[in-house]
Amino acid sequence: MDSEPGSSTTHLSWGNVGLAFSFILLDGFLSTTFGLGVGSSLITAAVRCVVQLSVVALILQKVFETNNPWAVAGMAFLLNLMGTAETVVNKSKKRYDYMFPSVLVGMLGSTIPVSIIGVRFAMDVDPFWKPEQYIPIVGMLCGATISGIVVSVTYVLKELYDNRDKVEMYLAFGASRFEACKPIARDALRLALTPNINQMSVIGIIAIPGMMTGAILGGSSVEQAARLQMVIMFMISSCTALSSIVTTILALGVVVDAEHRVRTDRIDTREHAVWRARNWAVSQLVGGVKGIAAWIAAGLRRIAGKREEEPRTSEGSERERLLG
Incomplete structure (x- = not known):
């Protein structure tokens, strides 16, 4: 059937x-x-x-x-919060001061408006916050924006940290920080948007994307599934562009201050504090286990030594008694 x-x-x-x-x-x-x-x-x-x-x-x-709009709003915020944590803690090898709030602002400022407008008008869903439709869309947008933010911010921090002399040369000749950082921002955004451009160029001819496949497997017509995928891809591209632009501007504004100085001291190249705390806890745990094992081994050696001494002592006492 x-x-x-x-x-x-x-x-x-x-x-x-x-x-x-x-x-x-x-x-x-x-x-x-x-x-x-x-x-x-x-x-x-x-x-x-x-x-x-x-x-x-x-x-x-x-x-x-x-089916509560406040529960849907909380879930949307949670997805953005977890996406921000994944970006800052796991994906970024270099970080800058106030990176977590700036990435969170970039994600919320792109995923929420785009998802509301896209679901309500492009997908014609009323009310737009229907959880079975709105939350999966926000989740996809968050996942897509993470890649764009990581690529753009990584490139910005790498250029400012490893090739700061280029920016400082522009600043020394009287350029504003906007003018000095414009080439870096342009290249960072180009790199961030390239994967989406490549993906849209091969969709339908080479690749059948996940949303379209899921809609077809769910029983929708192929035509409706294709139109849904078009809407989703355009929303993803818009979110990636907006979030990358916001985070790139905020990163440049932090690392290159208002006095037109490149502040590499605001870039952290170490592991995130979460992983440093984990490594410290693991080292302490391993050291404690080794200490306990050494203590147990020393106790066992003392017990074994006492057991070896007892037969010798009893044997010497018996000899003394017989000779006496």
């Missing part, structure tokens, strides 16, 4: 997920065989994917059942 439009045609179990996970194990085996050094990262990312999607599924189910 044919399924109705919009109904799911497949029912997946954890066995299906485990079978798909075997593909990741194959990739990890190939990485180990050829010495690529990405096997552990691949497995860790796959495990995170399973855990995170399972938790999100539980949370979204509750949000969908409540």
Whole structure:
């Protein structure tokens, strides 16, 4: 019997997920065989994917059942907050002062307006905050903006930290910080937008994207699925551009101050404080375990030594008694 439009045609179990996970194990085996050094990262990312999607599924189910606009708003903010943390803590090798709030502002300032306007008018959903439609859209926009922000900010910080003499030369000849940083900002934004441009250029001819595939599998017509994918791609491109522009300007404004000085002291090249704290905790834990193991080993040696001395003492006492 044919399924109705919009109904799911497949029912997946954890066995299906485990079978798909075997593909990741194959990739990890190939990485180990050829010495690529990405096997552990691949497995860790796959495990995170399973855990995170399972938790999100539980949370979204509750949000969908409540059908409350405040719950939807809280979920949208949480997605942006988690995306900001992922960008600052995990994805960025270099960071600048006040990076977390500036990235959060860039993400919220792009994903929320674009998602509201896009869902309400481009997708013709009323009210726009319907959780089963609005939250997945915000999630996709957050995921796309992370890549753009990481690329643009990474390029800006690299240029200002490694090639600061170029900017300082412009500043020394009387250029404003806007004029001196304009080439860096232009190249950073070009790099951030290039993946989206390449993706849109091959969609439909070479690649069938995930949203269109999901809509088709869910029972929608191919024509409607294609139009939905067009809307989503345009929203993603807009979000990526807006968030990259905002974070690039804020990063340049922090590192190049109002007195037209390149402040590399505001760039942190160390691991994030979260990972430094984790490494310290692990080292303390390992040191404590080693200390306890050494203490136990010393105690066992003392006990073994006493047991060896007892037969010798009793044997000497017996000899003295017989000779006496």
